[in-house]
Amino acid sequence: MSHPVPQGFRLAGVHCGIKSNAAKEDLTLIVTDKDSVAAGVYTQNLVVAASVTQNRAKTPCENFRVVVVNSGNANACTGERGAKDCREMTRLAAAAVGGSEGQALVMSTGIIGHFLPMEKVTNGIAAAAAKLGTNAEAFDSAVRGITTTDKFLKTASRSVEIGGQKIQITAMAKGAGMIGPNMATMLCVVMTDAALSASLAQELLTHAAELSFNCISVEGHTSTSDTALLLASGATGAAPTSDTDRAAFQQTLDEVCIELAKLIPTDGEGSTHLITLDVTGCATRADAHQIAKTVANSPLVKTAITGNDPNWGRIVSAAGYAGVAFDPNKVTLTINDMLIYESGMPTVYDAKRVSESMRDNHEVRLVLAFGEGAASVRFWASDLTVEYVNFNSDYST
Amino acid sequence: MSHPVPQGFRLAGVHCGIKSNAAKEDLTLIVTDKDSVAAGVYTQNLVVAASVTQNRAKTPCENFRVVVVNSGNANACTGERGAKDCREMTRLAAAAVGGSEGQALVMSTGIIGHFLPMEKVTNGIAAAAAKLGTNAEAFDSAVRGITTTDKFLKTASRSVEIGGQKIQITAMAKGAGMIGPNMATMLCVVMTDAALSASLAQELLTHAAELSFNCISVEGHTSTSDTALLLASGATGAAPTSDTDRAAFQQTLDEVCIELAKLIPTDGEGSTHLITLDVTGCATRADAHQIAKTVANSPLVKTAITGNDPNWGRIVSAAGYAGVAFDPNKVTLTINDMLIYESGMPTVYDAKRVSESMRDNHEVRLVLAFGEGAASVRFWASDLTVEYVNFNSDYST
Numbered sequence: 077m078s079h080p081v082p083q084g085f086r087l088a089g090v091h092c093g094i095k096s097n098a099a100k101e102d103l104t105l106i107v108t109d110k111d112s113v114a115a116g117v118y119t120q121n122l123v124v125a126a127s128v129t130q131n132r133a134k135t136p137c138e139n140f141r142v143v144v145v146n147s148g149n150a151n152a153c154t155g156e157r158g159a160k161d162c163r164e165m166t167r168l169a170a171a172a173v174g175g176s177e178g179q180a181l182v183m184s185t186g187i188i189g190h191f192l193p194m195e196k197v198t199n200g201i202a203a204a205a206a207k208l209g210t211n212a213e214a215f216d217s218a219v220r221g222i223t224t225t226d227k228f229l230k231t232a233s234r235s236v237e238i239g240g241q242k243i244q245i246t247a248m249a250k251g252a253g254m255i256g257p258n259m260a261t262m263l264c265v266v267m268t269d270a271a272l273s274a275s276l277a278q279e280l281l282t283h284a285a286e287l288s289f290n291c292i293s294v295e296g297h298t299s300t301s302d303t304a305l306l307l308a309s310g311a312t313g314a315a316p317t318s319d320t321d322r323a324a325f326q327q328t329l330d331e332v333c334i335e336l337a338k339l340i341p342t343d344g345e346g347s348t349h350l351i352t353l354d355v356t357g358c359a360t361r362a363d364a365h366q367i368a369k370t371v372a373n374s375p376l377v378k379t380a381i382t383g384n385d386p387n388w389g390r391i392v393s394a395a396g397y398a399g400v401a402f403d404p405n406k407v408t409l410t411i412n413d414m415l416i417y418e419s420g421m422p423t424v425y426d427a428k429r430v431s432e433s434m435r436d437n438h439e440v441r442l443v444l445a446f447g448e449g450a451a452s453v454r455f456w457a458s459d460l461t462v463e464y465v466n467f468n469s470d471y472s473t
Numbered sequence: 474m475s476h477p478v479p480q481g482f483r484l485a486g487v488h489c490g491i492k493s494n495a496a497k498e499d500l501t502l503i504v505t506d507k508d509s510v511a512a513g514v515y516t517q518n519l520v521v522a523a524s525v526t527q528n529r530a531k532t533p534c535e536n537f538r539v540v541v542v543n544s545g546n547a548n549a550c551t552g553e554r555g556a557k558d559c560r561e562m563t564r565l566a567a568a569a570v571g572g573s574e575g576q577a578l579v580m581s582t583g584i585i586g587h588f589l590p591m592e593k594v595t596n597g598i599a600a601a602a603a604k605l606g607t608n609a610e611a612f613d614s615a616v617r618g619i620t621t622t623d624k625f626l627k628t629a630s631r632s633v634e635i636g637g638q639k640i641q642i643t644a645m646a647k648g649a650g651m652i653g654p655n656m657a658t659m660l661c662v663v664m665t666d667a668a669l670s671a672s673l674a675q676e677l678l679t680h681a682a683e684l685s686f687n688c689i690s691v692e693g694h695t696s697t698s699d700t701a702l703l704l705a706s707g708a709t710g711a712a713p714t715s716d717t718d719r720a721a722f723q724q725t726l727d728e729v730c731i732e733l734a735k736l737i738p739t740d741g742e743g744s745t746h747l748i749t750l751d752v753t754g755c756a757t758r759a760d761a762h763q764i765a766k767t768v769a770n771s772p773l774v775k776t777a778i779t780g781n782d783p784n785w786g787r788i789v790s791a792a793g794y795a796g797v798a799f800d801p802n803k804v805t806l807t808i809n810d811m812l813i814y815e816s817g818m819p820t821v822y823d824a825k826r827v828s829e830s831m832r833d834n835h836e837v838r839l840v841l842a843f844g845e846g847a848a849s850v851r852f853w854a855s856d857l858t859v860e861y862v863n864f865n866s867d868y869s870t
Contacts, residue, residue, distance in 0.1 A: 120794065121793040121794045122792075122793040122794070122798070122799060122801055123789055123792070123793030123804075124793075124801075152786070153786060153814075153818070153819060155817065155818045188786035188790075189785070189786055295771075295773060296771075296772070297771050297787070297790070297791060297794070298790070300786075300793065374693075374694050375692040375694065375772065375857070375861075375865070376692060376865060379861075379862055379865035380865070382862070382866040383866035383867055385866070388586070389549070389585035389586055389697075390694070392550065393518060393585075393694070393695070393696065393697050394694060395519075396518040396520030396521075396695070397517065397518045397694070401519070402519060404519055404520045404521075417550075420550070420552065421550070422550065422586045460772070460862060461862060461866070462859045462862050464772075464776075464862075465776055465779070465857060465858060465859045465861075465862055466859060468772070468773060468776035468777070469776040469777070469779040469780035469782070470780055470782075
């Protein structure tokens with residue numbers, strides 16, 4: 077589904093030959109008409125792609141002009157030559173829009189350990205620069221150009237009033253886990269025509285990412301290239317300077333990022349359920365996040381959900397090895413709003429009814445409540461299926 | 474395969490009806506003729522079975538007489554009544570061998586959240602007490618009595634000279650992951666006729682467990698009931714008092730525990746490869762262990778091994794999110810002794826040859842070397858297959 081492109085942006089996706097399938101876009105340009113604000117959040121992996129290293133050094137900034145994204149090749153673990161190719165890619169993208177290398181960001185996703193086909197990339201950048209637009213076709217081609225194994229396009233948008241003026245937030249993401257033959261990564265670009273300072277943009281994005289992209293898991297394998305960017309063209313002139321406006325913008329940005337983030341485990345390789353896990357009643361949000369991540373990444377929890385099995389023993393015991401202190405006698409669990417486990421003991425519940433509810437709903441909602449405090453977190457994850465294993469154990473090298 | 478029972482021990486396994494299959498032993502007694510030494514190491518999960526709580530309070534000790542083990546029911550998450558049943562089980566076992574409750578330890582493994590069938594347990598303890606012996610049949614039935622979904626029996630033994638006298642170490646274990654319909658746990662009992670103090674026994678076992686049971690993973694889900702016991706009857710009178718004897722005993726105990734530990738991921742549910750992972754060149758052993766555990770638990774690493782795919786990107790990137798600082802440019806990886814990745818860059822290797830070597834060997838050896846120091850760890854793990862997912866997503870409640 078297409079979305080309105082915020083003012084001050086133009087974009088395009090083209091096929092330049094990085095992907096073998098000529099019907100698939102593999103290079104995207106997202107351009108602002110004038111110097112703009114860009115903020116970024118990046119993978120916490122120590123082993124990172126050249127693109128992450130370069131973007132980190134450049135964001136947040138107030139002179140952004142263009143981000144170039146290629147799919148089909150991650151340009152990761154490619155050493156000096158990879159770093160050089162990455163710089164060349166930003167230089168070409170900047171030149172294509174009349175900017176300098178320092179004004180260009182870059183993302184690469186796809187196979188690890190292969191050098192970029194720089195001639196194709198060069199041609200792709202020129203072709204995309206010639207096609208930049210703001211209509212649905214421009215937007216959709218740009219979204220397709222950042223995808224790898226995604227089964228559907230991941231986009232979201234909202235508008236919100238800031239100082240009496242309507243501003244637009246429109247975003248795209250890709251990712252279905254760090255999956256496939258050396259493929260990887262979630263990428264996200266959020267565009268807005270609000271006027272933000274670099275530091276405010278960074279703060280807003282960091283907050284939104286914490287509630288969204290940092291709360292999802294397919295199989296829990298952190299990629300080398302995860303990147304989310306917030307680009308603010310300022311074209312409306314509307315700046316969220318008051319506390320109210322700022323809160324409204326943050327809220328809207330959070331919603332957009334959460335909507336996108338949820339789509340990633342929904343599209344998780346081979347997944348049959350989206351698991352929505354609320355961990356509540358913790359002493360700190362960090363505790364809640366650590367428990368949620370541990371439960372969501374447990375293969376035994378995931379396979380139980382795949383099998384529509386209200387297997388509370390796996391869920392409660394996964395919480396127990398998260399490394400967070402809690403009183404097991406105060407733990408309560410609901411599955412799809414049905415009480416399964418209460419104050420450290422199983423309840424008398426209708427297992428057949430719970431299982432049917434899991435079977436009949438794509439989304440399975442778990443609420444795991446502790447008696448340690450008031451902090452909570454919401455987490456989204458894929459289940460684990462035979463298809464995931466088949467896909468990821470296919471010989472690929 | 475049977476093994477010599479150390480002096481001072483008698484044991485037996487019987488079927489008492491906890492498992493529905495009448496051909497399967499489900500209750501085991503291991504008894505010492507006199508007050509003996511017992512040490513234990515237990516799951517680090519916060520959510521623990523009653524047996525773990527009770528054993529923790531009793532070990533290490535020097536008046537041990539009997540351990541009773543049942544399989545088919547974990548007596549975990551069963552609250553007050555479960556704790557009472559657990560105490561009654563130790564009381565019955567102690568009484569059957571003329572001891573008191575404080576002299577008895579207990580292990581339970583099987584389904585979580587069900588009460589023990591105490592009449593069957595009572596009859597089983599009596600029946601086992603009447604059958605205690607030291608021959609192969611006694612030993613084998615005792616081993617069978619502690620198993621759940623194990624596809625083969627897990628035993629190991631060594632003899633070693635201590636002060637010129639031969640002593641025997643013989644051990645049994647069970648476990649194939651925390652797998653199956655609410656089933657769980659690895660259990661291990663090591664018997665020796667050496668004379669050890671309680672504190673020395675505890676020290677020796679803790680050291681051995683660190684190198685063995687704490688270095689294995691099937692899917693990384695810590696059970697509520699993991700328990701390893703070292704029982705020393707002292708029947709030979711041989712005490713490892715000198716540094717040399719103590720080192721010889723420790724070395725032999727380590728070997729026995731490692732041999733047993735490796736059998737668990739070898740039998741990991743549905744697994745087709747045993748992954749032996751050496752992480753070397755780290756600043757501390759804790760760093761090496763953390764990296765090894767993270768790599769070994771990555772579903773993407775496991776599925777790559779399943780697919781005989783030398784997918785170094787998955788291995789190196791898993792190390793990158795272990796939370797341990799290292800220089801990615803100093804990382805080197807070999808698979809089955811073939812150099813795949815060197816100083817942060819892929820080598821030119823024969824992917825077909827590496828893959829064939831993985832395909833043709835049940836054990837796949839990974840050496841992941843860092844340039845941070847001299848500490849290392851060896852870790853063993855299962856791969857992840859379609860059969861694992863099928864087994865664990867079968868509806869079971």
